[in-house]
Amino acid sequence: DTEVTQTPKHLVMGMTNKKSLKCEQHMGHRAMYWYKQKAKKPPELMFVYSYEKLSINESVPSRFSPECPNSSLLNLHLHALQPEDSALYLCASSQVRTSGRANEQFFGPGTRLTVL
């Protein structure tokens, strides 16, 4: 199974709402990632989890709160977002980098988020 799943596919929320994005993989990967992608732009890394611990936070505003409850699941909790946060949010997973070897990341289909 080489699939990363994400729910929901689409999400519309107001600026005062609290919502969560979910990501799941069953490839045994111990590194998981959240990316944000605006239209016509490349993905921008937000967070990296390695062995269920946050290893990289790319100075993301605190209204985005990641969580990795176990090795298969990754959540992104959203609160008090702004309209400019509207984007495609992609989750990815990979084997953890060891001995200098960078492993390919496998991406989910993304959640299209609209903030009104």
Added chain:
Amino acid sequence: AQKVTQAQTEISVVEKEDVTLDCVYETRDTTYYLFWYKQPPSGELVFLIRRNSFDEQNEISGRYSWNFQKSTSSFNFTITASQVVDSAVYFCALSDMEYGNKLVFGAGTILRVKS
């Protein structure tokens, strides 16, 4: 610092034409990895290939081929006999030792294949 440049913003071809997507990278590390991803309109990034800096052999997979040249810091991607299903955004990406698991993406090239 790391940088990936995909100078071609958009390419349009007619079905069955060959097309080459360019990728130029910058890194201070001697050990690094290069990747190509495809993003169709559905949005999911599809992994195509990974190459490490010590392996300059060109690779062919069906209609896809990759030309890695360290001398020019380039990792170009050629699609032979393009098909409409190849229409997508293609991203080149770099991962080096300095940034660990982080992928640095190029801006992407939009490929439109017309029937």
